[in-house]
Amino acid sequence: MIPLEARQLGVAYNQRLVLRSVDLQIGPGEAVALIGTNGVGKTTLLHCLAGLQPCTAGEVRWFGESSLGQANANRSVGLIAHQRFLYPELTPRENLLFAARMYGLASPQKKVATSLRYAGLDEWQHQPTATLSHGLRQRLAVSRGLLHAPRIALFDEPFSGLDENSRQWMSQILHELRSRETAVCFTTHDQNRADSLADRVLEIVAGRLSERESGQSGPSSMHAFRPGLHPHNERAAA
């Protein structure tokens, strides 16, 4: 079954069409990069794919479920957006524990500890999230979005504002998600990164989605990153 599918998707703001007749399918283990200029509708499309934004036309299906099966679909989707979905007054550990309990994960303490260690946030786990740097908060947001091991992972400009180490970490995460058959969709302005990390690069122009020709070899350069011990890979490795 196709993890993520958009059919004839249309979104309008104040009678202005932002997205029109968007058709998109993302298979298991496939990574799709969305590129386009600012304000072209990348974030809107991502929010539609996450079920947060209602569509004016068309529909989104998660594993064949339409929005009516939202409750089930929610457990399958992980969204890492511009806004990080983190409570500034809570510590990283408390933020992750809260998310784990909302998802009803088994042994949440253990999962959170592993996730914090993997994101390199051990040292900051008891500090209020508001006091963390941009990069650390981004790492925490990624950990939160992937804590429930979603089968569809959506990233909105995951590389923006990150240093080189964090970018490599982010690339590694994308690689690991694909290796465990997660459907991945991310937006970026960096065309080289889109070419190197995605199977397909799609461009939004005037509200329509079109496949961009790529002169590069696609995702093969991903293998420069060695998969680490991401908590969600432990099950696959076993």
Added chain:
Amino acid sequence: MNAVYFHLGQWWFLVRKDLQREYRSRAAWPSMALLGLLMLMAIEMQLDLPAALSRQVAGGMLWLAIFFGGAVPIERSFSSEQADGCWDALRMYPVEGATLYLAKFAFNFISLAILSCVLLPMYVVLTDAPLLKQWPATSLLAMLTCASLAAAGTLVGAIANSLRSRGNLVVLLLLPLALPVLLGASDATASLLRGDTGDMFGRWLQLLAAFSLINLTAGVLLFDFVLER
């Protein structure tokens, strides 16, 4: 049974999260208490009525102060979720609308109960009303009024949160729903001040209990619809 435990667990962690955030940020409760106290004192200082007449209207000013002060945490309990997109995250979790509503209701009820604990003694000091002598009846009245206001306020807070111009809308939207509760609480307080804890007082309490139940039921049933908007 497992589903019930799951939803109860979610409810508890949602309430705990809101309490932790308020304890650390102190964003709503100090403003709430200050606004309530200022209102109570301002009204009391302006009233220059004979004692008998004063007792009739005094109940109204107490509950009016609790209403305006209580609007602060009600509004804040939703607007604070807008920070960093946390409201969207809540919508993406597998949380039932009813669970989310009851969690926000619990937080707002606790806030209003705290405000009552601050304002009631202050009211007694200012008016010399013998409310604390009848503390069990006063507590019951305060609890039912707070529950009614919190139940209606939570639903209205969510509606105001979904609108673009949400600033101060809570008070405007809540006032028509809260008016019967405020009138009932005022009359119950007047009965209490007259020393009447019998039939009439009991009827006002029944009315407040009915309002709480109606508001809570409406909130539980309509919250999903509000979230969809």
